[in-house]
Amino acid sequence: MNDMISPVPSDDDTNGKKEKEFKSDEGSQEVDKEVMVLPVEQGEDNKIDVHTHLYDGLQRNMEQRHLQMIALAGTVGVGFFLGSGKAIAHGGPVGALLAYMLIGSVSYCLLMSVGEMAVYAPISGGFIHLVERFFNPSVGFAMGWQTVYSGIITVPNEIISASILMSFWDDAFPVGRQALYLTLLAICCASVNFLGVRWFGESEFIFACIKIALIVGLILGGLIVDLGGSPSGDRIGFRYWRNPGAFAEYHYAGNLGKFLGWSTDLLQAAFSFLGMEQIAVAAAEVKNPRVSVAKAFRRIFYRICLFYVIGIFIVGMLVPYNNPKLLQSTGTAASSPFVLAFNLAGIKVLPSIINAAVLTSAFSAGSSALYLTSRMLYGLGLRGHAPKIFAKTTKKGLPIVALMTVTLFTSLSFMQLGAGGETALNWLSNLSSLSGFINWCTLSITFLRFKAGCEAQGIDRTKFHFWNRYQPWPAYWVIFWCIIVIVFNGWEVFTKGGWNTSNFIVSYINLPIFFLLILGYWFIKRPRHLHSAELDFVSNIPTDAEVSYEEPPPKNLFYKVCNYLFT
Structure with missing residues (x-):
């Protein structure tokens, strides 16, 4: 692939040095204006916005193998191991697979x-910055x-x-012991993050390796x-696709019930894949981002999709969709459809092994959520969308x-320790149920603006390190299905006898909140919506030379294997 065009001139960009600021009124036009780059703490009145790179304290200490495994560890979570049985029960093996x-x-x-x-603009703020720059600040x-x-609810x-999951080995599980477990887990998640991005990356790498081993083994x-x-020697084959059948009926009999079962699985599958876009957040802290992030986006999808699709396919062959245990929800390995399948086959030794591996998956997901949310809040503070104290960083x-x-x-x-508190936390969690799909839809619309801006300003996308020849059709595909998921997210409240005001509110309240935030920012700040020819493809976006990094030769056999598998 051709080298990427350099988005900015090769001026010095370190703190305390001068850089050129590019703005555009009628197309791309250079303004001979120089600004002094100062750290936040040195300039009380500095105006930090999307077009000026005044200060960014994040450092590129993350390795390429860390980035790829963070994406994997943050997406394949507990739901895959414990909740995929519900997909089989609701839609049947073929319905879930489709x-x-x-x-x-x-x-x-x-x-x-x-x-x-993200590969074009690998800077702090992740996809928030992309939407702000190429769509609209509001x-x-x-x-x-x-x-x-x-994130703070996740x-x-x-x-x-x-x-x-720890209660699997503790039958009594008194409140006092549960509080101890919660405290220890919170301290461990925080410690991994406070040690720095390199240690966080190493921990995610290890947990992801455990997760991959578990998935492949299952x-x-x-x-x-x-x-x-x-042990029984029974050859199952596709027996359960024929009896009780390939599609399950959900709420209604006949083809309508089969369609609704598939629709329900569509929503569950969508929630399972959420989070893949957050790999863009780590682009500001990884070495050689234009190479590392591009490779991660190319490869990580195939691994995750392979795990999900083949995993669902295998479970659908091993367990009939009418087995009532598929709908059990203990929160431990006892809920895993894989454990149920192996128990039916006469294999009894796996639950503890699976529970231990899933425990590391849950811990990894919590640690990843803490990392990603803190970087999002940092990005908001850096750009003036949150108090600027959130933009403060340590020397490292x-x-x-x-x-x-x-x-x-x-x-x-x-x-969780109180019945009322547990209900409140579940309600708060449900309030964010649509946020991921709103993000997906918004990011796809943002890309359409990005592409239109490239065309209007004569920027050749084929020279980028990462681009797709079939655009804009992939973006349209995402927008279409996100709208379907958002609109039908709470469809069950409209079924006969299914109306529940609370369920309706938590299913759709994200939409008015999102639009109120947009209108509130626009009403106060009144940002001008830019035309395609006015979009900024230059300011504070690093050149290839500024972010390039030569990988050192592997020190030993372990690093050689890692480089072969993950670079």
Whole structure:
């Protein structure tokens, strides 16, 4: 692939040196204006916005293998191991498989859009900055705060999931011991992040390796059982696709029920794939981002899609969709459809092994959520969308204030200890249910603006390190299915006898909140919506030379293997 065009001239960009500021009124036009680059703490009245790179304290200490594994560890979570049985129960083996394949195609198209923009502009703020720069600052503000809210609720939820997994080996599980588990897990998640991005990357790498080993083991074990390699010697094949059938009926009999079962699986599959776009957040802290991030976007989709699609395919062959245990929800390995499948085959030794591996998955998801949310809050502070104290970093590039703030919200996990608190936390979690799909839809619209801006300003996208020849059709595909998911997210409240005002509110309240945030920012700040020819493709975007990094030769066999597999 051709080298990427350099988005800015090769001026010095370090703190205290001068850089040129490019602005555009009627197309791309250079203004001979020089600004002094100062750290935030040295300039009390500095105006930090999307067009001036006054200060960014993050440092590129993350390795390429860390980045790829962070994307993997943050996406394949507890739901895959414990909740995929519900997809089989609701839609049947073929219904679930088709739903996951369809949403897999949507997530692929999303990555093609986000990847191109993130590789072009690998700077702090992640996809919030992309929306702010190429769509509208009001939309970027709304998406940023919605994402931060979702993150501060996700972190305690993942800690709770990990504590429940620990109860698998503790039958009594008194409140006092549960509080101890919650405290220890919160401290461990915070410690990994406070040690710095390199240690966070190493921990995610290790946890992801455990997760991959578990997934591959479950898939291979399931295939062996299906082909008759279990102690019983029973060859299952596609028996359960014929009886009770390939599609399950949900709420209604006949084809309508089968369609609704598939539709429900579509929503569940969509929630499973959420988070893949957050790899763009780490682009500001990884070495050689234009190479590392491009590789991550190209490769990580295939691995995740392979795990989800083949995993659902195997479970659908091993367990009939009418088995009532598929709908059980203990929060431990006892809920895993893989455990159920192996128990049916006469294999009894796996639950503890699976539970231990899933525990590391839950911990990894909580740690990743803490990392991503703190960087989002840092990006908001850096651009003036949050108090600028959140933009403060240590000398080693750790966004200390943002990280401390998000860490404080881990205390919400203690709401699990009371019945009323648990209900309130679940309600808060449901309020953020649509935020991921709103992000997907907004990012795809942002890419359409990005592409239009490139065309209007004569920028050749084929010279980028990462681009997709089929655009804009992938972006349109994402927008279409995101609208479908958003509109039909709460469809069950409209069924006969299914109306519940509370369920309706939590299913759709994200939409008015999102638009109110947009209108509120626009009403106060009144940002001008730029035409395609006015979009800024230059300011504070580093050149290839400024972010290039030569990988050192591997020190030993371990690093050689890692470089072969992950670079």
